[in-house]
Amino acid sequence: MAMTDLTIVRRSLLGRSFSSVTTILIVAIAVALMLVLVGLSRSAQAAFTRGTGNAEMLVTREPSPLVSVLNSVFYADAPAVAIPYSDYEVLRSRFPLAWTVATAMGDSFAGRPVVAAESSFFEFFQPVPGVAWSISEGRFFERELEVVVGAEAARTSGLTIGESLFLTHGAPRDPDAHVHDEYTFTVVGILEPTDSPHDRALFVDLMRSWILHAHDRRLAELGPGAPLTRPEDIVEGDKLITGIYASMGARKAALPQILAAIRADPRWTVAQPAQEVSALFAIVSNVDLVLRAMAGAVLLSSAASILIALTGSMEQRRRQIATLRVLGASRGRIFGLVLTESALLGVLGAALGAGLAWAGIAAAAGLVEASVGVGLSATLGLEPVLIVGVAAIALACLAGIVPAVMAYRTSVIRNLRPLG
Numbered sequence: 288m289a290m291t292d293l294t295i296v297r298r299s300l301l302g303r304s305f306s307s308v309t310t311i312l313i314v315a316i317a318v319a320l321m322l323v324l325v326g327l328s329r330s331a332q333a334a335f336t337r338g339t340g341n342a343e344m345l346v347t348r349e350p351s352p353l354v355s356v357l358n359s360v361f362y363a364d365a366p367a368v369a370i371p372y373s374d375y376e377v378l379r380s381r382f383p384l385a386w387t388v389a390t391a392m393g394d395s396f397a398g399r400p401v402v403a404a405e406s407s408f409f410e411f412f413q414p415v416p417g418v419a420w421s422i423s424e425g426r427f428f429e430r431e432l433e434v435v436v437g438a439e440a441a442r443t444s445g446l447t448i449g450e451s452l453f454l455t456h457g458a459p460r461d462p463d464a465h466v467h468d469e470y471t472f473t474v475v476g477i478l479e480p481t482d483s484p485h486d487r488a489l490f491v492d493l494m495r496s497w498i499l500h501a502h503d504r505r506l507a508e509l510g511p512g513a514p515l516t517r518p519e520d521i522v523e524g525d526k527l528i529t530g531i532y533a534s535m536g537a538r539k540a541a542l543p544q545i546l547a548a549i550r551a552d553p554r555w556t557v558a559q560p561a562q563e564v565s566a567l568f569a570i571v572s573n574v575d576l577v578l579r580a581m582a583g584a585v586l587l588s589s590a591a592s593i594l595i596a597l598t599g600s601m602e603q604r605r606r607q608i609a610t611l612r613v614l615g616a617s618r619g620r621i622f623g624l625v626l627t628e629s630a631l632l633g634v635l636g637a638a639l640g641a642g643l644a645w646a647g648i649a650a651a652a653g654l655v656e657a658s659v660g661v662g663l664s665a666t667l668g669l670e671p672v673l674i675v676g677v678a679a680i681a682l683a684c685l686a687g688i689v690p691a692v693m694a695y696r697t698s699v700i701r702n703l704r705p706l707g
Contacts, residue, residue, distance in 0.1 A: 296628045303596075307632065310589075310596045314636025315643055317589040318679050321582040322644035325675070326667040327651055332568055335361070338483040339560035341413040342532040343542060346378065346549065352558030353567060358392070359530035360560055361484045362400040365393045372526035374554070382545050385536025386411040389528040391496050394454045395464070399440045401454055401489045403496030409435075412532050414481040424448050425476035431495045435476040439486035450474045454491070454499065467499045469515060493528070494518060501525040586675075590682035593632050597625065597690035622691045629687020633680040640679070641672050 300307040338361055348368035349355040357363040372389065379387050388408045394401040402408075409420045409427050420427075425448045428435050436446050446452070451471050455464045472491065480486055502516035504525065535542045549557050648667055 293627075296624060296631060299624075299628055300631070306596050310592050310632050311636045311639060313592045314589040314633060314679055314683065315639035317582070317586040318637050318640025318675055319643035319647055320585055321579070321675050322641065322667060322671060323647040323651065324578050324582050325671045326644065326648045328571075329668070329671075330648070330652065331571075335564045335568070336561075337415050337481075338485065339416075339564055340483070340485075340532075341416045341534060342560060343534045343539075344532075344546060344549075345558045345560055346531040346533060347529065347556050347558070348554065349556050352556060353563050355530070355556055355558045356560045356563045359390065362392075362402075362488060365400075366529035369527040369529055370531070371523070372528055373523060375528055375531055378531070378549070378555075382548065383535075383538065383541070384533045384545070385538065386534055388412050388532045389493060390530045390532065391493060391528045393529065394456055394467070394496065394499070396440075396452055396454055396489050397444055399444065399487055399489060401434075401491060403491050403493045405493050408490070408532075411534070414483045414485040418481060420481075421479040423477045423479045425474070427476055428490065428492055429475075431492055431498070432470060432472050433475045433492065434472045435478060435490045436474055437478050437486040437488045437490075438480035440489055441477045446474050446477070448474055448477065456499070456503065467502075469502060470495075470499060497521050497525050497527070500527070586679060586682065589636065589679070590686040593629055593683050594686040594689060596632075597629055597687060598693065625691035626684060626687045629690070630680060630684050633683025636683070637676040637679040641667075641676060644672075 339356075340360070342360075345352075345355055345359055347355040347359055347366060348370055349358060349366055355366070358366045369391075375387075375389050386407070388411055389405055390408065391403040392400060394403070406428070413419055422435075423438065425435075434452065436444075440446070451473055453470070454467045454472060456467055472495075478486070498516050498518065498521065501521045502513070505513045505516055505520065535545065546557055546559070549555050645667055
């Protein structure tokens, strides 16, 4: 039975198994590195862009606008500086804002951020511009001790409607956090996914957050026997928030003047979430370009490794090639066999690299969420896989041209002379 070209190529690769495996691994690492960089860049930009929501401004007392956005919108960490609610009321009455929503952060549940907000939070703020909040199960909170859970938080924690839980005082990674076990919360709603950082959070009523922390104050003042704190026990010093979402609504033309007026007061830090994210990625894109160039250089080096491996094997394979010629293989067929071998190394390397990239992105996304608190999609689109994979295979084919020409020129008479 006639031996097919694919069988010849396969046996050739198996005959040099160490060299073949090493070359495939080099190509795979290069492909995986490029795909991980592209995938993480796209995932990060998508996550940050979607998460800004419809708030045109975010007012806090954080050290910088970018820190404000990362902490109050993307839940990277709990805001460090609190705002008296009375100051918020003055701000709200002073400027003609279409809507404002006060939020308070500082509590968590099982490593997930808890956002205490006014009930109007679900009415005015949209997690993604043009996309309102939607309930998957249950309802929004209406009374104290009720909690609404984001889609991702529900999925990863296993929380269901009617389940009870305690909040923890402190950010998810705060070593000094303690559990508010005096107050039992009940899950009354689970939100539909929004593909934004808000999916990772739990939401409670702002008044209940004040009660929790007022109770901590009263325990310190009255001792362990202090009775449970009620709304009437709250003093002005307990009414603290950490951020204010606001929008001008239809009066967008006045936004620059309002921003300038609020920024004139040194107590306030005013951020425009969408602009802060754009500025961040304008900086990141320069670094990303350098990293992609380095990954491209590694991809070129993988093609060079194919060239070296196949060229180095030509000296040992001249007799094999001459034998194939005697058996009826034309020069063109010999050229095609070597080129096919080179392409197959590229195909196998690209396929393995894509698999490594999927695992790498999943691991990197987990590390980013654990260290920064921003959730990234651990998926890799088909488009970059095809582009990078085709590029790797094309480079492999180019690298195979030189050894294929060497095989094409192999002399039958000279290489079939008796040994010895």
